[in-house]
Amino acid sequence: MNDFQIKEQANVYDVVIVGSGAGGGMAAYQLSKAGAKVCLLEAGGYFDPADPKYINQLKGPWESPRRGASTLRPFGDFDAAWGGWEIEGEPYTRKKGTEFDWFRSRMLGGRTNHWGRISLRFGPKDFKRKSIDGLGDDWPISYDDLAPYYDEVDKLIGVFGTKEGLSNDPDSLFLPAPKPRLHELMLMEANKKTGVLTIPSRMSMLTKPINGRGECFYCGQCSRGCMAYADFSSSSVLVIPAMKTGNLTLINNAMAREVITDETGKATGVSYVNKYSLEESTVKGKIVILAASACESARLLLNSKSGNHPNGLANASGIVGKYLHDSTGASRSAFIPHLTNRKRYNEDGVGGMHVYSPWWLDNAKLDFPRGYHIEYGGGQRMPGYGFGFGMENVNGKYPDRNGKMKEAGGYGASLKDDYRFFYGTDIGMAGRGEAIAREDNYCEIDPNVVDKYGIPVLRFNYKWSEHEVKQAKHMQDTFEEIIHALGGIPNGTKPGADTNYGLAAPGRIIHEVGTVRMGTDPSKSALNSQCQAHDVKNLFVVDGGPFVSQADKNPTWTILALSLRASEYIMKEVKAKNL
Structure with missing residues (x-):
């Protein structure tokens, strides 16, 4: 042999x-x-997202065997993942x-x-x-x-954004930022009450063509790969x-x-x-x-x-x-009654948020080190398989904008009416923060x-410290405050100490x-x-x-x-x- x-x-x-x-x-x-x-x-x-063999932009959920769900891929059949x-x-x-x-x-x-x-x-x-x-x-x-x-x-x-002059969030050489959508305008207004700084996002989608690449056409599907090379x-x-x-x-x-x-x-x-x-x-x-x-x-x-x-x-x-470490992550969502029965219009925008909150506090005055930023989601996104509205079902009823309980569910015309009523009424918030790099978190x-x-193969040893857990608690307290300022109703029960305040497992934020x-x-x-x-x-x-x-x-x-x-x-x- x-x-x-x-x-x-x-x-x-x-x-x-x-x-x-x-x-x-x-x-x-x-x-x-x-x-x-x-x-x-x-x-x-x-x-190559511009090659017809790979293009998944602008396809409807019905064009996927799983209606776009993540049976084979973590983020969905059409995503470039x-x-x-x-x-x-x-x-x-x-x-x-x-x-x-x-x-x-x-x-x-x-x-x-x-x-x-x-x-x-x-x-x-x-x-x-x-x-x-x-x-x-x-x-x-x-x-x-x-x-x-x-x-x-x-x-x-290329990166869009606005010059803010923040001491630890340096300005880039920005392209124009897209305008905030309705739910983002509401967040910006609500955060005037909470004191959570909220500014236009800083993201690498082209709002103007540069270096021979096309301009974003606001399909909201950046995760599928852009045929115009605009992201x-x-x-x-x-x-x-x-x-x-x-x-x-x-x-x-x-x-x-x-x-x-x-x-x-x-x-x-x-x-x-x-x-x-x-x-x-x-x-x-x-x-x-x-x-x-x-x-x-x-x-x-x-x-x-x-x-x-x-x-x-x-x-x-x-x-x-x-010294392996990943970003911390915790999230919360809410139903916003003021967003029910909305007029329909194209609200896709770029693939993601148009506004975000950079870290706005002094850790010296808090019980944990390092900070986090808040990413916001919501609006009239393109529905897909399993598309939900993010509100908590209370005995088969939902509160409308006047606080009255509305029957929900069923099938046929009743179900379609519910979809129209609740479409675009959810808002999500996700904190992404800094963990402390430690020698005892490692791969070998x-x-x-x-x-x-x-x-x-690799073998991992990793554990969050009390610093990251306390940071997650602060995230959840902040999310509750923002939801209250929005006049919203939180979905589900607020995560507590038994779940590390909803702190995601390390590696789940994919920032290691x-x-x-x-x-x-x-x-x-x-x-x-x-x-x-x-x-x-x-x-x-x-x-x-x-x-x-x-x-x-x-x-x-x-x-x-x-x-x-x-x-x-x-x-x-x-x-x-x-x-």
Whole structure:
């Protein structure tokens, strides 16, 4: 019988990148545009939302075998979300008591195809939290270090919003913001009473065409992928343009196994398994960039053991996999009687909220550290399978705008009347906050379990602290206050201490970061301030892994800025012959 052979590609690329999401897409775009020969490995399939093969925009629920429900995909049949928290043949394990759910995207562009596109810069305080409250660690960089790269991301990709001059929510180079819809105008008015700051959202949909991309036409279906490229997805805005340079080689369905190193410990390429043939191949590169997601990149590094790197690559510190943290999340909804019997008109807007609430309080006056922002939903959205109204049924009756109880339910004309009466009457609120990064929240290699490709899987250990639980309680108290100011009726029972005040399980917000953190001390960090491994100078990580702390913002805009900054550094170092 012939010995098993790993196929080795003859080409030696200037750069090999693993992962095509925000960080990997940005690095591929910047480096291929600069003339580097780049190979991009993606564990999922090819995707282009402008290609008729993939277009799901403007399809009705009846065009889906499941009427659009999420039987096969977590977010619905039509959404550009190939992957999930559970993927057949790709398990992960948990230590006793851990409730960490790990979302993996398996498509070109990764999670950037179906995210909410909430595009927030971190603020000056977010890089120096330990100096403020003594918890966690400060970043080795400041807001001023990253601000020019945020500017470049704004100009390349586009973000709408309004200049507010908030000290820790820096303004971007904004495109015009869409007008608030009726329920959002009501929220803005109600929050004048509650004191909860509410301003136009900051999101990466184009309200004006830029860089050859189309303008948003307000179908409200950004999660399906935009055929006009009017929203930001790494596939359409970064990877596909990078391929047009002729300098990018894309390999889809390539499940990375490990980073290969030579006798000196230097990275020389990446070994991957073809997901269909199950053949293993090696692609060679002078520089290796990991951008597979915070946990997947940590898995790759921990599986990349050698004589020079017995604890895994870039892990002399023992830090890889540690300080894992996800955004906190809690939500509430309400029925708003004033919104019953509304006139019908197109209220879709962009795919998501037109207004939001950035963190508005001083934690020094509260019983928990760090803050959260509030995302709002509601309005006359496109109905789908299982479409509900969000109000609590009270003995088969609902209160109308005058407070009288109305019979509900049935079938035929009565049911249609109820749909017309209640359509657009629900409002939802979701808090998204900052958790404290802790060494005892981590992922590691499970010594006993491999996936169907033979690659050892991750095992998670994670627990929320009292800081996150108290933050969730504050969210729920705030939601109740806003609902009361709206004249609304809360749906269901207010979550209490028995459910950690509705605090979502870690991983469910899909903002996990921090497993390959940056820092100035090689004994306490894996990367330097340029996202370059302390131990391996030709290895970089540009996803959420380098984050020291999360902030109360979504991480995508900061991943993009850090990747752009690292790409610029790589080009300078190559020119200086240091790489």
